[in-house]
Amino acid sequence: MRSVALTVNGTRHELELEPRELLVFVLRERLGLTGTNVGCDTSSCGACTVLVNAESVKACTMLGVQADGLEITTIEGLARNGELHPVQQAFHDEHALQCGFCTPGMVLAAVSLIEAGEATDEDAIRLGLEGNLCRCTGYHNIVRAVASAAGVSA
């Protein structure tokens, strides 16, 4: 076991972790933050995407102990004072989710893409989200939602 201190959605947690525990299971099973989903186990689908120090990371590619001292934002930490984040709101407005399983990861990947200034047009958005798979929407409305939140046309 190793002692780890990480900040998740603004709250500091001190945990004793097995070195093999993936960050995604630390979030889900230790901290009860089940909004971050596990979709593939091979870092292919992006359902487990979270922000680590404001950058999008697939939480199944990172060990919990590697998050020591880092700041993590999960989908539960995105809305402020009950108000949806603009990307969440755009997903609702544009019908960019159906079953909703990929949504937390997709939203956080989009937040990161927009904040990095890389959501410049439709092609850039499509390329920027290629690490996040959705099986329901055909991406059409996801791209529209991200473009809308980024203030670009698609």
Next chain:
Amino acid sequence: MAVAESTETFVGSSVKRREDASLLRGTGTFVDNLTLPGTVYLAVVRSPYPHARIASVSLDAAREAEGVVAAFSGADLAGDWAGSMPCAWPVTEDIKMPPHFPLSSDVARYQGDGVAVVVAESRALAKDAAELVEVEYEPLDAIAHVEKALEDGAPLVHEDVGTNECYVWKLETDDFQVALDAADVVVTRRYFQPRLIPNAMEPRGVLAQPGPAGDMTVWSSTQVPHILRFTMQLVLGIPESKMRVIAPDVGGGFGSKVEVYAEEYLAVALAKRLGRPVKWTEERAEGYQATIHGRDVVHQLTLAATKDGTVTAVKSEALCAMGAYLQLVTPGIPLLGAWIYSGPYAIPNYSVTFTGVFTHTTPTDAYRGAGRPEATYVLERTMDALAAELGIDRVELRRKNFVQEFPYAMASGLTIDSGDYEASLDRLLELLDLPAIQAEQEERRARDDVKQLGVGFSTYNEMCGLAPSRILGAIRYAVGGWDSATIRFQPLGSVQVVTGTSPHGQGHETAWAQIVADELGVDIDDVEVLHGDTAVSQLGMDTYGSRSLTVGGIALWHAGQKVIEKAQAIVAHQLEVSEADLEFSGGAFTVKGSPDRSMGIKDVAFQAHAAHNLPDGMEPGLEATAVFDPPNFSWPAGAHAAVVEVDTETGDTRIVRYVAVDDVGSPVNPMIIDGQVHGGITQGVAAALFEEGAYDEDANLMTTTMTTYLVPSAAEIPPYETDRTRTEGDNPLGVKGVGETGTIAAAPAVINAVVDALSHLGVKDVQMPATPERVWNAIQEVRT
């Protein structure tokens, strides 16, 4: 009805989804998010061999491992099963239906077949211990391909069955051969539609909680909570009355969760044995082996026509992979396409033969479209081939053969209620601007451009809205195709809706509220929609086959009519008028000619609950249940076109435009319809260009994770141009199914486009998925 009289209606509007609120905030209730005190975790030990005798299973090391609660072999649990895992669709009288138990105890018949289970205090400990189970296998020869499986001397999947032929099913019109022989032109083509792995984003999962009195609560990531409940009685002997099944938020299904799987029975059996909650969550690689696959069909399709292009006969012969066992409806999947090999065309002579074949592979079953993409693909590809053979324009060939008058009795025996196939095609051509595309195609061909342009068409219809119970009975399906709905006014006027359908992304909570709000004239926010819990929704046949709206939605409408009838009787009684003197509009009953004498339906609801002044003999309360059995299937249709650019040096194909015009009847929520169409098309595009579940010669699955099976991302998928034409479905809401249309239409449109791009070089066919390698090879073959 109220809908038509109101100027502002919810039905027909893109009402934003109420489902989003929790899903967007990460508070969804997916099964893996649920854990109960004392939960133990299940891990399944699976055969690494496609075919092997199980000589011995040693569980000693696993049982001694840290955190292990119990471990069992297939033989240990053999006494737990009251019966085989059921297959509900014995399509012929002499079908071979070998037994199928949650764990194999003698022979493993596909890679991934379960042979033992371990239960431990955590997910990780269960997995650790599963690796300590020692199974001694004696590997046997295995076969993965349907044609080879039927050869003499092929390894048998079920030794005691004596053959790999599961069934032969035939449908043929009288004097079919005479018509075929009389044709001017006959075109026959062979097609292989590979396996597709459904890949719902949420892996399967189950949590079983034993109760104190032999009762059991099961949370499952399922499309079919009601079906799951009664199969538990068949396999485990737990009566339906002791079984509560909850489908919480379910992260997609696409047919793969229209099943009750081994792990669901195992979780319940072990919860019963151990007296603790048992949980299992599928790992993706596990799902690739142990969740059903779709397709895997070899077709030979023949079209016969006169010289002027009138198609006179269609003949389909198909070898359909069952996999190693029959899951819930495995043998019936081809039959879901059996009646539509004539598509939207008036073809008077009809012959279909399906041969179901066992192979040492993961069982097949329903994957989006189920049988209809298979039929539509071979028909639409062959229509192009026939057009080329006849020297007739492929669009005009289609138009010339369209069914024109509705209702239309097809040669295959079913009747299409409504449609206007030319309207969809005309609108498609308007959006497409075909002359401009063809001009550019000519230019590129003239200058021998590296990137060639192609356009492909697919005009389709399909039968969905499963299904009329009498027809299901006639084709040997075990249960019915009806669905139910209850509408219940609460005392203070809010409305509770209980539906027998079980959504997993389709937005029933929103759409059902739209229907009820309009029908009863109440605010949409006053309508709550409950589903997916057998304790709440007693009667239901669940969600698959684009049935929820056309069956469950119509049940809902009928329940609304019953509520209005009862309310009207109460109002007539209290206002002392005859029921015939009342009209109902905008949520209020008004005496005809006396607009000041009226009563709102919420007031009626309170009166019904107070029950101070009801007609003699009337039961208190304002609620009604309706069970609706559809008299016919639903018949959506449309016209799709794909425009592709093919790099002739690399074989890379890009879709530059995709245009879809669909007739899905009257829209309830256009936003949700568009979403279904986008997602459906994407799965068809994926089949055409990217996805293939591949086995090697020895029946080893080669595509075992998302790293080797290409589920497309946003970067591979084009934006879509969609529009709708509209003919009313034959039901009170005028609706038709939409969940599968895109998947049915898209694959042939894309492959026809790829072939069109290369047709000037002499390419006539490209095997799907049209990967760069396959396209490049197709080009080399005609160049040498």
